[in-house]
Amino acid sequence: MERQPFASAANVSERLAQPPALAISTVIFALRPSAASGRPTLWLPLVRRIREPFRGMWALPGGPLTQADSLLDAAARNLRDTTGLAPSYLEQLYAFGGLHRSPSQRVVSIVYWAMVQPTEAEMAQESENVKWFRADGLETLAFDHNHIVDYALWRLRNKMAYGSIAYHLLGEKFTLAQVREVYEAVLDRTVDPANFRRQLKQTPHIEATEEYLQGGKHRPPRLYRYTGTMAEDSPVP
Template identity: 65%
Template structure:
């Protein structure tokens, strides 16, 4: 699965989104599901995940991590299916380039329709992992470009955690963490004092 940022339903802030595919055959025909596919005989697990994501969305995420293995006996009505799930994070400009069709659509991660199989459980597990990890690691940087303002970084944290953060406290915590450094450049084009641009000092 892929997480990216998009406009919330209210349009006033960012929200986590992910691409889903509409199933065109049984079981669960017409229901939305996470993108996925079989493992090739000569593929590594990560390569298969990258291929399936690219074939579905046209995206090649830089951040890809194995999430969990889901293998409950009853998770598929037809046959025993074990899924090794990977999750990826993409920048907003990458998400804008994703291929969408009638049967491939980005949807808000916290407001999804009932999904096929156990994919509701998988999304919930992934959101819990992401929200836990953003508290102790710089994983939020993977949702941003090479350079960003602290306001843009705070917007990512607020979208992931689904709560507002105090700007002054957030700035102090991020600067004290040592995970970002100023680039010496400023964001141009605003009507007020241009904000400073930062870059990540560590890999997400």
């Protein structure tokens, strides 16, 4: 906040010079079928940089923080402007403020992470400068963005373990097997279907509908609905 009665207030203000730039970026996760196996895997959209530094390289969607928007609003706007996506989940990830993140000027990036539903993700326009990539095994990105994505993945896996995150990657109605597939895709290990189902069913905010998913090859599974909210786990304004 504004300056405080420091012992060394003088020193501090000397160093002020011009303040660091403030930017908002977003790591956007969505489920897409793997090209090889067809099973759902984690993808994220990146944008190609059209100017220096790192011109031509892929980077997280982002832009400067605008005066009129709160941080969350700025992230949401960012997401919409870049990819046309409306997130089902959007939360602050971390503020990155290392001295040499950008070669030109000092930039502090407040990074959000988002999850979008598969239907949304399909509609998202790709273009010359906006493309989806698999979250694992990314090429080298601009700035410290590989590092940021790694951290986002770590948080995602963490929050998945005990938290109601997975649902935000699915549509409004889903089968319990689909939830399990999300877990398996993100945590990258198989999960016992029987036990997983039991755990889910004694979890709050999971409501059984009277509908069944038709069109499969086998017995039609029941559809469920998530009744929780976005801010379930992080009581931040």
